[in-house]
Amino acid sequence: MTAHVQAFFDEATNTVTYLVSDPATTAAAVIDPVLDFDPKAARISTVSADAVMAAVTAQGLDLKWILETHAHADHLSGADHIRARTGAKVVIGAEITTVQKTFGDMFETEASERVFDRLLLEDETLPLGELTIRVMRTPGHTPACVTYLIGDAAFVGDTLFMPDYGTARADFPGGDAATLYRSIRKILALPPETRIFVCHDYLPAGRDAYAWETTVAEQRAKNIHVHDGVSEAEFVAMRQARDATLAAPTLILPSLQVNIQAGALPKASDKGRIFLKLPVNAI
Numbered sequence: 515m516t517a518h519v520q521a522f523f524d525e526a527t528n529t530v531t532y533l534v535s536d537p538a539t540t541a542a543a544v545i546d547p548v549l550d551f552d553p554k555a556a557r558i559s560t561v562s563a564d565a566v567m568a569a570v571t572a573q574g575l576d577l578k579w580i581l582e583t584h585a586h587a588d589h590l591s592g593a594d595h596i597r598a599r600t601g602a603k604v605v606i607g608a609e610i611t612t613v614q615k616t617f618g619d620m621f622e623t624e625a626s627e628r629v630f631d632r633l634l635l636e637d638e639t640l641p642l643g644e645l646t647i648r649v650m651r652t653p654g655h656t657p658a659c660v661t662y663l664i665g666d667a668a669f670v671g672d673t674l675f676m677p678d679y680g681t682a683r684a685d686f687p688g689g690d691a692a693t694l695y696r697s698i699r700k701i702l703a704l705p706p707e708t709r710i711f712v713c714h715d716y717l718p719a720g721r722d723a724y725a726w727e728t729t730v731a732e733q734r735a736k737n738i739h740v741h742d743g744v745s746e747a748e749f750v751a752m753r754q755a756r757d758a759t760l761a762a763p764t765l766i767l768p769s770l771q772v773n774i775q776a777g778a779l780p781k782a783s784d785k786g787r788i789f790l791k792l793p794v795n796a797i
Contacts, residue, residue, distance in 0.1 A: 515665045519532055543577070560595050577596070605631060606660070612658065649663075666709055739753070
């Protein structure tokens with residue numbers, strides 16, 4: 515069965531949020547929503563998340579789930595904002611507890627798994643009208659990464675990018691290039707016609723339009739990092755060498771302390787101000 519997929523691209527963070535709905539009912543899910551954050555002014559807004567919710571309202575959809583593929587390091591999550599507005603449940607892979615421990619220690623805050631409504635295990639399912647959401651564990655970029663399978667579509671988070679851009683980095687705490695390779699091969703073992711929806715696009719040389727939808731067959735034939743014939747050892751050597759040249763994402767510190775809390779901001783001070791921490795020399 516084919517899910518209806520709408521994409522919302524945030525050019526500030528190169529992030530794609532998806533609104534996925536069952537054509538036979540009004541049931542819908544949002545995947546990887548964005549909370550807008552201007553790092554120069556430390557200003558938060560909800561324009562991106564509100565645009566998704568406007569589409570939900572305009573189409574008369576019943577938003578059931580907010581699906582996080584992992585705790586993102588490049589944008590703040592709009593999950594808590596959407597939950598507060600709609601009552602939809604926020605879900606993420608069960609290994610988020612490992613990520614919460616790592617970054618809770620870094621920020622000296624206590625992150626509880628209870629901030630998420632559901633922690634999902636391998637092959638666990640959620641209902642979406644007449645469709646089913648199935649969870650596939652795909653760690654490597656982070657320990658908590660999952661892929662959501664809905665109908666003929668796979669939402670892979672940061673694990674894969676478009677074929678001309680390649681694959682995710684694996685040098686974050688708990689990341690591992692060999693694990694990432696095996697997770698990608700799991701995804702690429704899906705039927706060749708499976709639609710793959712990526713979480714980011716970065717316009718590689720030679721392409722001037724953003725893109726986010728590909729297929730298993732296209733990835734197996736053309737992905738510049740992990741097409742058929744690339745061995746695990748070759749991939750690990752490439753990934754480790756490439757990762758050594760990459761800077762930390764611009765929003766890693768503000769985003770992770772929010773995202774391990776399901777997108778919830780820290781509590782306001784007695785004067786009503788909200789503060790995000792910047793631990794010096796922590797990365």
